[in-house]
Amino acid sequence: MIRGGDSAWMLMATALVLMMTPALGLFYGGLVRAKSILNTFMMSLVAFGVVTITWVLAGYSLAFGHSSNGFIGSLHFALLQHVGFGAQPGTHIPQLLFFAFQASFAIITAALISGAVVERIRFGAFVAFIALWSLLVYPVLAHWVWGGGWLSQHGVMDFAGGVPVEMGSGFSALAAAFVVGKRRDHGRQALLPHNVAYVVLGAGLLWFGWFGFNAGSAFGINHQTILAFVNTLLCPAATLAVWMAIEAKVNGRPTAVGAATAIVVGCVGITPAAGWISPAASLLLGAVAALPSYAVIQWRPKTRIDESLDVFGAHGLAGFTGILFIGFFAQRGWNGVGDGALFGHVAQLGWQAVADLATPLYAFAGTFVLLKLVGLVLPLRVSETEEAIGVDVTQHGEEAYSTGEGAILVKVEPPREHKLRGAAAKKAGAAL
Amino acid sequence: MIRGGDSAWMLMATALVLMMTPALGLFYGGLVRAKSILNTFMMSLVAFGVVTITWVLAGYSLAFGHSSNGFIGSLHFALLQHVGFGAQPGTHIPQLLFFAFQASFAIITAALISGAVVERIRFGAFVAFIALWSLLVYPVLAHWVWGGGWLSQHGVMDFAGGVPVEMGSGFSALAAAFVVGKRRDHGRQALLPHNVAYVVLGAGLLWFGWFGFNAGSAFGINHQTILAFVNTLLCPAATLAVWMAIEAKVNGRPTAVGAATAIVVGCVGITPAAGWISPAASLLLGAVAALPSYAVIQWRPKTRIDESLDVFGAHGLAGFTGILFIGFFAQRGWNGVGDGALFGHVAQLGWQAVADLATPLYAFAGTFVLLKLVGLVLPLRVSETEEAIGVDVTQHGEEAYSTGEGAILVKVEPPREHKLRGAAAKKAGAAL
Amino acid sequence: MIRGGDSAWMLMATALVLMMTPALGLFYGGLVRAKSILNTFMMSLVAFGVVTITWVLAGYSLAFGHSSNGFIGSLHFALLQHVGFGAQPGTHIPQLLFFAFQASFAIITAALISGAVVERIRFGAFVAFIALWSLLVYPVLAHWVWGGGWLSQHGVMDFAGGVPVEMGSGFSALAAAFVVGKRRDHGRQALLPHNVAYVVLGAGLLWFGWFGFNAGSAFGINHQTILAFVNTLLCPAATLAVWMAIEAKVNGRPTAVGAATAIVVGCVGITPAAGWISPAASLLLGAVAALPSYAVIQWRPKTRIDESLDVFGAHGLAGFTGILFIGFFAQRGWNGVGDGALFGHVAQLGWQAVADLATPLYAFAGTFVLLKLVGLVLPLRVSETEEAIGVDVTQHGEEAYSTGEGAILVKVEPPREHKLRGAAAKKAGAAL
Amino acid sequence: MKLVIAVVRPEKTNDVLEALYRAKVKGITMSRVQGHGGETERVETYRGTRVQMSLSEKVRFEIAVSDSFADAAVSAIAEGGQTGEVGDGKIFVLDLERAVRIRTGDSDVDAVTPVGGTS
Amino acid sequence: MKLVIAVVRPEKTNDVLEALYRAKVKGITMSRVQGHGGETERVETYRGTRVQMSLSEKVRFEIAVSDSFADAAVSAIAEGGQTGEVGDGKIFVLDLERAVRIRTGDSDVDAVTPVGGTS
Amino acid sequence: MKLVIAVVRPEKTNDVLEALYRAKVKGITMSRVQGHGGETERVETYRGTRVQMSLSEKVRFEIAVSDSFADAAVSAIAEGGQTGEVGDGKIFVLDLERAVRIRTGDSDVDAVTPVGGTS
Numbered sequence A, B, C: 001m002i003r004g005g006d007s008a009w010m011l012m013a014t015a016l017v018l019m020m021t022p023a024l025g026l027f028y029g030g031l032v033r034a035k036s037i038l039n040t041f042m043m044s045l046v047a048f049g050v051v052t053i054t055w056v057l058a059g060y061s062l063a064f065g066h067s068s069n070g071f072i073g074s075l076h077f078a079l080l081q082h083v084g085f086g087a088q089p090g091t092h093i094p095q096l097l098f099f100a101f102q103a104s105f106a107i108i109t110a111a112l113i114s115g116a117v118v119e120r121i122r123f124g125a126f127v128a129f130i131a132l133w134s135l136l137v138y139p140v141l142a143h144w145v146w147g148g149g150w151l152s153q154h155g156v157m158d159f160a161g162g163v164p165v166e167m168g169s170g171f172s173a174l175a176a177a178f179v180v181g182k183r184r185d186h187g188r189q190a191l192l193p194h195n196v197a198y199v200v201l202g203a204g205l206l207w208f209g210w211f212g213f214n215a216g217s218a219f220g221i222n223h224q225t226i227l228a229f230v231n232t233l234l235c236p237a238a239t240l241a242v243w244m245a246i247e248a249k250v251n252g253r254p255t256a257v258g259a260a261t262a263i264v265v266g267c268v269g270i271t272p273a274a275g276w277i278s279p280a281a282s283l284l285l286g287a288v289a290a291l292p293s294y295a296v297i298q299w300r301p302k303t304r305i306d307e308s309l310d311v312f313g314a315h316g317l318a319g320f321t322g323i324l325f326i327g328f329f330a331q332r333g334w335n336g337v338g339d340g341a342l343f344g345h346v347a348q349l350g351w352q353a354v355a356d357l358a359t360p361l362y363a364f365a366g367t368f369v370l371l372k373l374v375g376l377v378l379p380l381r382v383s384e385t386e387e388a389i390g391v392d393v394t395q396h397g398e399e400a401y402s403t404g405e406g407a408i409l410v411k412v413e414p415p416r417e418h419k420l421r422g423a424a425a426k427k428a429g430a431a432l
Numbered sequence D, E, F: 001m002k003l004v005i006a007v008v009r010p011e012k013t014n015d016v017l018e019a020l021y022r023a024k025v026k027g028i029t030m031s032r033v034q035g036h037g038g039e040t041e042r043v044e045t046y047r048g049t050r051v052q053m054s055l056s057e058k059v060r061f062e063i064a065v066s067d068s069f070a071d072a073a074v075s076a077i078a079e080g081g082q083t084g085e086v087g088d089g090k091i092f093v094l095d096l097e098r099a100v101r102i103r104t105g106d107s108d109v110d111a112v113t114p115v116g117g118t119s
């Protein structure tokens, strides 16, 4: 049976999660140099275009189609077959709305990976990669925990996506950074955020959307909805407080980029746990999740690993922490379902740990292989010169901040222009 | 009977649509030069101030007041008479909420037209124009399709405003561009977007708001709500994919401004059709709607028509396409109401075509006449010098990006200052 | 009994109000100079971190815990004791959701005060201050009108926070400006907004969030919800229209900063009155509230009072106006509860006036004392040199808009660095 | 060699650039500046703060040319930048001792317009 | 004629401008620059990236004056821009061969302060 | 004394700065400019507007040095800024009559690199 209140909330929650994709574009776009913001933003926008379509074609079905293998779903729902206005089993909302809510997750997860490879990946290669990834990696992980797959059969608790979304993106990002390689200036020059105002606004909008992300993962109005909502308020507050305290201690000064990062890390940490743990435990998780993420985000830029915007540190690790934390702190008194180790159910911890092992392996390996395959067909990186000029101009033929000076209108469209590509097109342009 | 779930969703949907007005200000503001962003943004904000008031006075009543003429509504609801907490007929939400939802549409539609005349219209003239327009053009078109007017009597399907909003703004924009004339630099200099980050963020926020716009147009929680929501996800994704493919083919590079435009075009295309067509047809519509809009947006800047931000190409045309598309693809199996030509009801196509003829005529002619009338009383354009200096400084006495250097505090308020205007005020200022 | 529709709306309303905190950061951040935007934004973000925690610890309980003293609540709900999934008395939403909604109010109110002291307060001192303020000032005012305190016992009407939020922040801001003192450049140099686009976008997002703020203050779906929503649409529209008319008359040109300010002032004015007065009265209130706020915002910068972003003028005064206005215009026909003086109940006006006297006194005095106390332990202001360099660099070690030129990577982390603070740390850095 | 510095209206930038291209001047460096001259000052208002803006946006050109080319460059700028209204700007000519092309290390006139013109 | 170039602290910009106005210097061109000098360097942190910032924001003035006016201009800037702390900046004076007013085409001293002062 | 003006690629800015530091040049002023030279022009597209961008981002250095130090400065810039590709930029050397340190009022060579070096 469809319920109005449940549907009203899920419509809103879905819209909120969809909004997170442009918010991520802004967050990431502020963190890169001015010559790369458009390309960075575009990688989020294109995830919307591409993943929506792959999700309709097969992604949704591969995640949520009933199967007996426990690994990947069937094609029962491919092309939106059997998805209509009837109630989604176990909920009081229509199947189509459930589909849309899940689509919003697949989109943003693909967009998240882009943070690892900004400022040098070729746009076409990224598009090809996320098309494959949204069919072969994300749905598999989602099937494991939500689609009736093996992890869910063992009762693994993952409220809003520690497995497919956070570890899924974080460990994929790490693999992508390895395959694509570092920016030429990494470790040689300071690569600073060009607009920290965008970063903090982006983080604020992400946090806003996250209330839909987490409290929407209850698929209606119930106790877990409220719990998830309140926990999404408390957990990042604790992360923010702890993160700023650490920065004050280490540098003498808490930073705005740090605050923005902390809010994201706190939201990630609570994502898997939102509907499972008590508000008090949520505050504790916020504090705990800060530590590994902070440490890795400090350490990573000093290495040769140019996982540029620290998707691994912020999402992969905090998601890992959250999943494990549930194993200790899940509390039937709050979630109505089951307890963690601290409340007597040690097996829960075991299976949460299994999820924390299997997910990174699959995400890392899957992304590694897919990107290598894409690399066989398309060059993955822009040329050195294009990287120096900037990906906005070379990949999109645009500048974010243009004054129009020195810009001469090209009046006659050269007849053969549309046959030229890349360098050739540029030369032709110059010769006009 | 009022239902809680329906009202909850409609409150949220209304807030989302209202948010689209500042989002539009940002989108348009990024597309103009730095010296015009505030004026451009202000034209959206002032639509909120002015149209809210005209809507209370008479606009709402002229659109939704019962009438027998089929052309324009009565004054039954003028000054909010007879608008209270009772259920709006045919819905389960209060009349006042219905009023507010419809107000948000009238506001953004007026704001949309400003895109045609940025960087040279006088602010006062624009204010006068939209006050009239929101009383004499928008309500008429809304009455035709939604208020019991002649088009609705013939069963024309327009879910969320292909007629009053999209064609209403798009063809009005075209007329406004003709009456106001081109910017002096149009066709001579390259007039480039000064901040493409604003453009893509603005498009992202518009898309977010559009879920309220389209799924709110079901006035509660029902099958059409869900259908409209899902279609608003699918259609612009298809438009985005097709648009980027075309750009990649034509220029070798998809652009960020193109992606932002495509999202808007896709949202416009699905606006009239959202609750009428199947999800599959929605994907097709997304692809189809891209083509005429893309073509016109490429062609227009090469002409003498300075319809500066392509309101006609993005809204007028895509709205036209969407209305016609319904005539073919409306499907009773999905919308519960009626079929289009492909499903056996050819007459529907005929009446959709009639709407596609009558609306452009009325919108274009109405705007043309109103602006000419305003022009008799107030000069429509700023002077050439003011245009060169920029409308922010000359119309609003402000700069968007100011460093404070060379700014000298004026300490004593000159006693007669408040009697001076325009050039005189400027001279007096200089003489202080 | 919990109702789905009520909860759905309140989840959304809470998320909307939480979003207002980053929106405020953007609004304030645009109004300051480029060298201070991050610090300004951080003061809003840190309010989220700090006040969320104090609210859990005791703030919520001090506001809403039952008491017999009429002044401050008990510790009954401290540490979220006795706050669970049961219905909040008088509503159909869970207690935890009520808690979260109220938390969002406490957070933004603390953030609002920062506008008075931007560009010179030490970040640590601000953190300490708002921690105390959110325990000792806000909960007291909230208790008075909403928690069963003396004002509520006398039937004072304050729908969404004229007392604790608007006057609470506005008069505290005034006190803070006195205690912290003016910026060294105040009155000597022009201190102009560095990005008015942020200001108008921030105002737009605040307005969007305000629909949750006001219509959420009905705690569910009922007549007052709808009334509050519609009034939040009408009132700022009237303020905007009047404000722009005044500016056009006085300066010859309405301004964008003025429009943004007017929207905020209009939203503030309707905040206490939203669910109590008729839509027509709401339009009138919008017009009336513009006048004192406009006058004070014009006059204040010419004085020695550097209440930098006019929190007093915009919030304190408009909140004052709104509370008083209810005393005249409250109308049982619309609110279902009680009438104001114009409708025969003069006593209501008397008690509204009492609220308008007591609140400013307590807020001003409380803030004054707390800040003086903080000042005994921590220096309140940055040094003159730090102020000249800018608070972003000196308080947070960051710049908002960085190009990376001249930035040399510090490769080896100096081992003793973490022991150094402030000037010492800077010297050590220079010596690397 | 001479170093020609010119300050012009931003809206005339492209006209000046075209005039320079036509005059076969190839090497040009340009930046956005603010200028104070005989132009009317603007009054701006930000809430209660009213200010008089004494600076206007300008664009500054810096062009190194061989001696024989200096006049051509000056004329091109003067022609492209002129509107006849107060605020059109100024051209300054300085003596240039030495010019080096970084790419090759070539010194003196080889590095400036027109000898050794860069394209 | 001389071309006076000065680099000053941004927070002293308006003081310098006022000193110049008082000295009756009318034509001024100004831009935002970054400078490296004897000032203490700042350490900034962006996530795990720690950098030493060796440049500070400065404002650069460029003023053409007739010979007799050069000293007045230099003194005005030096007075308006001084705080006494490291980082106050420098003033450079170069010889200027020729100056042209674009609006009229007038050459030489007519175009610079004070002769032919523009307002 | 000499005034050395150099225009280099933005991505070489830090290399040039380091070369200058190594050459013991202490006083440096720098700004972002746009340059036109022999570089290939880019075509950009904004909706239906297609433009040819004739300017590239560059960074401009301005350094006052004592006569004896000019060559060292020029070499340092040339070395730090070179890639060998078209667009590396130019260095210009002008004669500098006078230099004043605003903080102290010291004139002439005391105020420029290396005599009186500021740190």
Ligand SMILES: Nc1ncnc2c1ncn2[C@@H]1O[C@H](COP(=O)(O)OP(=O)(O)O)[C@@H](O)[C@H]1O
Residues within 6 Å of the ligand: D007, D034, D035, D036, D037, D038, D039, D056, D058, D085, D086, D087, D088, D089, D090, E026, E027, E028, E029, E030, E062, E063, E064, E065, E101, E102, E103, E111, E112, E113, E118
């Ligand atoms: N003596 C000068 N030194 C430096 N720049 C000058 C000088 N005179 C004018 N300028 C620059 O030229 C611009 C226009 O000068 P102005 O005197 O207003 O115009 P006009 O030459 O038409 O009288 C000024 O804004 C300033 O940037």
Ligand SMILES: Nc1ncnc2c1ncn2[C@@H]1O[C@H](COP(=O)(O)OP(=O)(O)O)[C@@H](O)[C@H]1O
Residues within 6 Å of the ligand: E007, E034, E035, E036, E037, E038, E039, E056, E058, E085, E086, E087, E088, E089, E090, F026, F027, F028, F029, F030, F062, F063, F064, F065, F101, F102, F103, F111, F112, F113, F118
């Ligand atoms: N030799 C120089 N050439 C060019 N600019 C210089 C030179 N010396 C100083 N500057 C500029 O002046 C600014 C202040 O110089 P600095 O040496 O720090 O101050 P002070 O003169 O007080 O010792 C620098 O940031 C730089 O912009």
Ligand SMILES: Nc1ncnc2c1ncn2[C@@H]1O[C@H](COP(=O)(O)OP(=O)(O)O)[C@@H](O)[C@H]1O
Residues within 6 Å of the ligand: D026, D027, D028, D029, D030, D062, D063, D064, D065, D101, D102, D103, D111, D112, D113, D118, F007, F034, F035, F036, F037, F038, F039, F056, F058, F085, F086, F087, F088, F089, F090
């Ligand atoms: N004669 C000149 N006057 C002023 N600036 C110049 C001159 N020649 C070159 N430049 C500057 O140097 C930059 C690079 O010059 P370019 O001629 O492209 O390189 P190259 O020296 O490698 O041939 C240009 O973008 C411009 O900023």
